[in-house]
Amino acid sequence: MSEIVRTLVVDDHPLFARATKALLEQIEHIEVVGVVGNGKQCLEHVERYQPVLVFLDYQLPDQSGIEIATIIKRNYPNIHVVIFTGIELSGIFNKLIEIKVSGVLSKESSERTIKNMVNCILDGHTMLPLSFFHQMQLTEIAVQESFALVEEEILMMNMLVKGATHDQIADQIFMSKRTVDNYLRKIYDKLGVKSRTEALEKFIKSKYYS
Numbered sequence: 001m002s003e004i005v006r007t008l009v010v011d012d013h014p015l016f017a018r019a020t021k022a023l024l025e026q027i028e029h030i031e032v033v034g035v036v037g038n039g040k041q042c043l044e045h046v047e048r049y050q051p052v053l054v055f056l057d058y059q060l061p062d063q064s065g066i067e068i069a070t071i072i073k074r075n076y077p078n079i080h081v082v083i084f085t086g087i088e089l090s091g092i093f094n095k096l097i098e099i100k101v102s103g104v105l106s107k108e109s110s111e112r113t114i115k116n117m118v119n120c121i122l123d124g125h126t127m128l129p130l131s132f133f134h135q136m137q138l139t140e141i142a143v144q145e146s147f148a149l150v151e152e153e154i155l156m157m158n159m160l161v162k163g164a165t166h167d168q169i170a171d172q173i174f175m176s177k178r179t180v181d182n183y184l185r186k187i188y189d190k191l192g193v194k195s196r197t198e199a200l201e202k203f204i205k206s207k208y209y210s
Helices: 014-024 039-049 065-075 090-099 111-122 130-144 151-161 166-172 177-191 196-204
Strands: 005-010 030-036 053-057 080-085 103-106
Touching (some): 014 030, 039 053, 065 080, 065 090, 166 177
16 A cells, blocks of 8 residues: 555553554554544544544543544544454444444554554454454354244245245245245244345355255
């Protein structure tokens, strides 16, 4: 990447803020345009400089990192926000993803990890601890298996996957098309989806697909 990446550091601990600034400036093309210690100053600097990247402390004296990140992403959706924290955030990770922050880093992260996070974000990716990544996989499996389908419903969904129409399904399993329509509506409700495309995608990932 050849363009200068304007970066803002937001942390109310001066020593840590200066250390973060010094570390970031070791990364090629990074220019730290400011180091501030509270949410108000952060928003003022964001408006003035419109940085590409904001390293944002989760705990600030006037507002929380979530509040500040929400405002930044609402007003400047293309700005990358990295939440930098000294506390465990796994309980609110879904909220941070909903806000669309670009990454979360522990203040105990190594210099290499911090640099890798920056490079990943600038390449359109992010980084997660392996332990959390594995937890996400287990959560996905649990979601996939949270619904139960009976034999007729499984048969219908497998036929849909193969491209069968509602009329063709009705002919093959000796039901009226209206009955098939009612079955499929119930299946969509069980899967928590609104469309055929969403239903097929979720069914294919489930244990019922054969």
